[in-house]
Amino acid sequence: MSTPTILEKIYAQRAKDVELAKSTPGTTPADIAALLASHLAPPLIPLVSRLARNPSTDGNTPSPSLMAEIKRASPSKGPIAPNANAAAQALTYALAGASVISVLTEPTWFLGSLLDLRLVRQAIDTLPDRPAVLRKEFILDEYQIAEARLHGADTILLIVAMLPVERLRALYTYSLSLGMEPLVEVNNATEMQTALDLGAKVIGVNNRNLHDFNVDMSTTSRLVDMVKDRDVILCSLSGISTPADVQLYQAQGVRAVLIGEALMRAPFPSTFIRELLNWPSPSSSSSPQDSDEHEKPLLMISGITIIEEAISFISEEGVDMLGLVFDAQNQNEDSIIDEPNDFARNLAIYRRSDPRYFAPRTFPPSSDPAPWFAAQKRNLLATAVRPLLVGIFRNHTLPEIIHTTAAVKLDLVVLDDSVPLGWIKHIPVPVIRRFRAGTDLRNAEIALPGLHSFVLLEQEKGKDLSAVVDVVGRGEAPGWPMPVILGGALTEESLKEALGTIRPWAVEISIEEGVEESMSPSEMQKLIKVVKRA
Ligand SMILES: O=P(O)(O)OC[C@@H](O)[C@@H](O)c1c[nH]c2ccccc12
Numbered sequence: 083m084s085t086p087t088i089l090e091k092i093y094a095q096r097a098k099d100v101e102l103a104k105s106t107p108g109t110t111p112a113d114i115a116a117l118l119a120s121h122l123a124p125p126l127i128p129l130v131s132r133l134a135r136n137p138s139t140d141g142n143t144p145s146p147s148l149m150a151e152i153k154r155a156s157p158s159k160g161p162i163a164p165n166a167n168a169a170a171q172a173l174t175y176a177l178a179g180a181s182v183i184s185v186l187t188e189p190t191w192f193l194g195s196l197l198d199l200r201l202v203r204q205a206i207d208t209l210p211d212r213p214a215v216l217r218k219e220f221i222l223d224e225y226q227i228a229e230a231r232l233h234g235a236d237t238i239l240l241i242v243a244m245l246p247v248e249r250l251r252a253l254y255t256y257s258l259s260l261g262m263e264p265l266v267e268v269n270n271a272t273e274m275q276t277a278l279d280l281g282a283k284v285i286g287v288n289n290r291n292l293h294d295f296n297v298d299m300s301t302t303s304r305l306v307d308m309v310k311d312r313d314v315i316l317c318s319l320s321g322i323s324t325p326a327d328v329q330l331y332q333a334q335g336v337r338a339v340l341i342g343e344a345l346m347r348a349p350f351p352s353t354f355i356r357e358l359l360n361w362p363s364p365s366s367s368s369s370p371q372d373s374d375e376h377e378k379p380l381l382m383i384s385g386i387t388i389i390e391e392a393i394s395f396i397s398e399e400g401v402d403m404l405g406l407v408f409d410a411q412n413q414n415e416d417s418i419i420d421e422p423n424d425f426a427r428n429l430a431i432y433r434r435s436d437p438r439y440f441a442p443r444t445f446p447p448s449s450d451p452a453p454w455f456a457a458q459k460r461n462l463l464a465t466a467v468r469p470l471l472v473g474i475f476r477n478h479t480l481p482e483i484i485h486t487t488a489a490v491k492l493d494l495v496v497l498d499d500s501v502p503l504g505w506i507k508h509i510p511v512p513v514i515r516r517f518r519a520g521t522d523l524r525n526a527e528i529a530l531p532g533l534h535s536f537v538l539l540e541q542e543k544g545k546d547l548s549a550v551v552d553v554v555g556r557g558e559a560p561g562w563p564m565p566v567i568l569g570g571a572l573t574e575e576s577l578k579e580a581l582g583t584i585r586p587w588a589v590e591i592s593i594e595e596g597v598e599e600s601m602s603p604s605e606m607q608k609l610i611k612v613v614k615r616a
Contacts, residue, residue, distance in 0.1 A: 087293040088157050088191075089220075093244055095190055096220045104225055114228045118260075122232065124203060129182070129237045129263045130283050132214045133315050133338055137179040137361045137450065145359045146332050149182035149265075149317065150175035150351075151218065151342035152202060154193035158295040161193075163346040168198040169205035173559055175345070176206045176213050177451045178352035179361055182237075184216040184340060187230075194218075196233050203234030208454040208531040216265060220244060224256045231260045237284075240264045242273040243292055254280050267319065269301065274308050283314060286340060290320040297321040306334045325358055352561075364450045379586050380463075381613050382567065384474060385594025389425050396432055396469060400614065403588060404469040405496065408486055410477040426490050429471070453559040454531030458512065459587050462536075470494055472514065480505050487511055496538060499526065506533045514538050519549045519570065529558045538590060540570030547580055554584050574608050581616045589613045 086094070103109050117123070136147040152168045155161045172183045185202050186194035199217055206212045217230035217238045222245065230238050238257055240250060257264045266282040268274045269291055277285045287302040302318040309316045315337045322328065323344035331339060341358075348354035356363065384405020386392045395404055452460060462470075470493040475483050487495055487510060496514045497505065506513045512535035517526055520542030528537055539550050550568065557563045568580055569590030580586060591609050592601075601609075 088295065089241075089244060089292040092157070092188065092191060092220050093222065096188070097222060099189075100223050100225055103229075109229075111225055111228070114225065114232055117232055118228060124207070124234050126231075126236050126261045127212070127214050128261075129214050129265070130315060132236075133181050133284065133317075135211070136181050136359075137364075138359070140449070141362065145361065146318075146328060146336055147181040147338040148175075148179065148355060148359060149184050149216065149338055149340035150178075150180040150213075150345055150355070151184040151186065151340060152194070152198060153186050153218075153342040153346055155191065156343070157191040158290070159343060162343055164193060166346060168194075169201040170560070171346075171351070172202040173205045173453070174351050175355070176209055177453065177559060177562075178355040179359075179451055180213045180355070181338065182214045182216050182340075184218045184239075184342070185235075186218045186342075188219060196229065199230070199235060200233045207234075209451065210457045211449065211451070221253060222249070224253065227253065227257050227260065227262070231262065235262070237262050238264050239267060239286075241267045241292065242276050243267075243269055247276060250276070251280060254282070265317065268305070271305060271308065274305050278308065278312070278314070284317065285309065285314055286317040286319045286338075288319040289322075299327065302331060302336060303334055306336065310335070323358075325360060328358055328360075377463075377587070378616050379581065379613055380588035381610065382472065382569070382588050382590040383593060384472065384569070384590050385592040387594070389428070392425065393428055393432070396429070401469045403472050403494070403590075405472045405474050405590065405592070406490070406492075407474045407594060408476065408478065410482065423489065429491060453562050455529065455535075455537070455558045455565050456562055458535040459565045462512070463587070467493060472496055480508060483509060494536070497534070503527070503533055512536065514567065516540060516569075518542060519547075519553075520545045521549075523549050523553055528553055529556070529564050531558065536567060537564065538567040538569050540590075541568065541572055541576070543571040545571075547576060547584065550580070550584055572609060574605075574612060577609055577612050581612070 104111055133147050138145045152166065152171055153162055154164050154166050168185065175183055183202055183206065185199045186192040187196055187199050188194055203215050214236040215234055217235040219226060219239060221227060221238055221240055227238055240253055242250060254264060263283050265284050265286050266277040266280065267286045267288050268277050269288050287305050289299050289301045290297045297320060299321055306316060316335065317338040317340055318331050318336045319340040322339050322341050328339055345351055380402035381400060382403035382405055383395060383401050385407060386395060386404060387407045392404065392406055395401055448460060471490065472494045473487060473490065473492040474496040483495060492511055494512050494514055495509050496516055499515060499517050514536040515534040516538040517523060517528060519539045539553065550566065554564050554566060565587050566584065567588040567590055568584060568586035569592065591606055593606060
C-alpha cells in the first residue's frame with residue numbers, strides 16, 4: 083500500500099473527529115437537529131448575490147470579489163499566524179470590503195475551531211452588509227454541514243478530490259436543503275466537469291494540489307474556458323499574493339479570489355487588500371479619518387417639558403435635535419406627556435409646511451463598509467428631518483415608552499444606562515443610551531454593537547474630559563473611533579477642547595431648570611455659539 087497523501091491523512095483524522103462529536107452527549111446528530119429546529123442558527127445570507135458585490139462594483143471597472151481567509155497554520159507552511167485573533171481579523175477583512183470570510187475550522191493542521199467560526203460570525207454580525215461566512219473544512223458528513231449552519235456559517239466547502247461522486251452529490255443537496263449554496267473546489271478538468279454536472283453555482287479552482295501541495299497558478303487559467311457562458315461564479319484559490327496575480331485572473335473572467343496566507347502575514351491587511359484588488363479608498367462620507375474633519379456637530383437642545391416651548395423650538399433655525407422630557411413622576415398641565423395628541427397634531431402641521439422635510443438629500447447614504455455605530459451615525463446624518471424629536475424618558479415602563487413614541491412621533495429615544503438592555507429591541511425607533519462620564523466607564527457596555535444606536539456621554543461638573551477621551555479612543559473597531567454625543571456639564575472652555583479632541587457628532591445642551599447641570603441662559607447662548615462656529 084502506498085503512503086497516504088496529506089489529504090488522505092486529514093480525511094482519516096476528520097472521520098474520527100466526526101464520529102467522536104456525534105457520539106458525545108450534547109452534540110449528537112439529534113441534538114444538532116433539535117437546536118436547528120429551535121431557531122438557534124443565526125440567519126443566513128445568500129452566497130451568490132453577496133459574492134456579486136464588492137467595493138468596486140459600483141464603478142465602471144469592477145474587480146474580483148475577495149474571499150478572505152482566517153488561517154493560523156497549514157500542513158504545507160506550518161505556523162503562519164498562530165496567535166491570530168479570528169474575530170478581530172475577520173472584522174478587519176469585512177471593513178476592508180471582503181465579500182466572504184473563510185474560516186478554517188480544522189484543529190490539527192490548521193489550528194482552527196468551531197469557536198473561531200462562531201466568533202467570526204458574531205464579530206461581523208452587526209455590519210450593514212456583512213460578508214458571508216464560509217466554513218473551510220474537510221467535509222465528509224452531513225453532520226459537519228448541520229454544525230456549520232448552527233455555528234453561523236452561510237456556506238461550506240466541498241472538495242471534489244476528497245469525495246466519491248455519490249457522497250459529493252448527497253452533501254451538496256443537503257447543504258442546499260439548509261439554504262447554503264456550497265463552494266465546490268476543483269483542481270483539474272475532470273473535477274471541474276464533476277462540479278458542473280452537480281449544478282454548482284460557485285466553483286473554486288484550487289491552484290494547490292491537496293495531495294502533493296504543489297502550487298501552480300495556471301491551474302485556474304487552464305479551466306476558465308469550461309465555465310464560459312455558464313451561470314457559475316468562478317473563483318481562484320491559493321497562492322495569490324500580488325496585484326498582478328489578481329489582474330491576470332480578472333482578465334480571464336475570474337469573479338472572486340480566495341486568499342489566506344498573504345492576508346494573515348500582511349502588517350496592514352486593509353491597505354494590502356485595497357492595493358491587491360485595486361479598490362478605491364473609502365468615500366469621505368464614511369472614512370473615519372477624513373469625514374469628521376469638516377463635519378459640524380449637530381446641536382441638540384434638551385430639557386423641554388411643555389408643549390409651547392417645544393413648538394417654538396421646532397420652528398427655530400439651527401436646532402438639529404430637540405430633547406423632550408417625559409417624566410412619569412413630575413407632570414404639569416401643559417406637559418407633553420399629558421397632551422401627546424395636541425403636540426403630535428401641531429407637529430404634523432408643522433412638518434407638512436416645512437420645506438426642509440422635502441429637501442433632496444445632499445448626498446446619498448453611502449454603502450461603504452462601516453461598523454455599527456459609524457453606520458448608525460452616517461444614516462442619521464443622511465436624513466433631512468430636522469429637528470429630530472428625541473424623547474427622554476424618566477421612570478416609565480416599556481409599554482409607556484412605546485406608546486408615547488408612537489403618539490408623539492418621536493424620531494429617537496434616550497434611555498438611561500440603568501434601563502434593561504432587553505428593552506432596546508422593543509422600542510420602534512433608534513435608541514440613544516446615556517452614560518455618566520464621571521463614573522467608571524470601562525466596564526459599561528458603551529461600544530457593544532447591535533442594540534443602542536447612539537451613545538450620549540454626560541460630563542459631570544468639575545470632571546475633566548479624560549473618561550470621554552478614553553471611550554472615543556478605544557473606538558468601536560480598529561481604526562474607527564467611537565462616535566458620541568457629548569452632553570452634561572460643559573463650559574465654553576471644555577466644549578472647545580472637546581470639539582478638537584473628542585469630535586462629538588452632536589452636542590447636547592440642556593435648558594432644563596432645577597437639575598444639577600442647569601445653566602444660565604447667557605451661558606447656554608455661549609455654548610450654542612461654540613457649536614455653531616465649529
Ligand atoms: O493561503 P493561500 O495560499 O492564500 O490559500 C488559501 C486557500 O486557498 C487554502 O487555504 C485552501 C484551499 N482549499 C483548501 C481546502 C482545505 C484547507 C485549505 C484550503
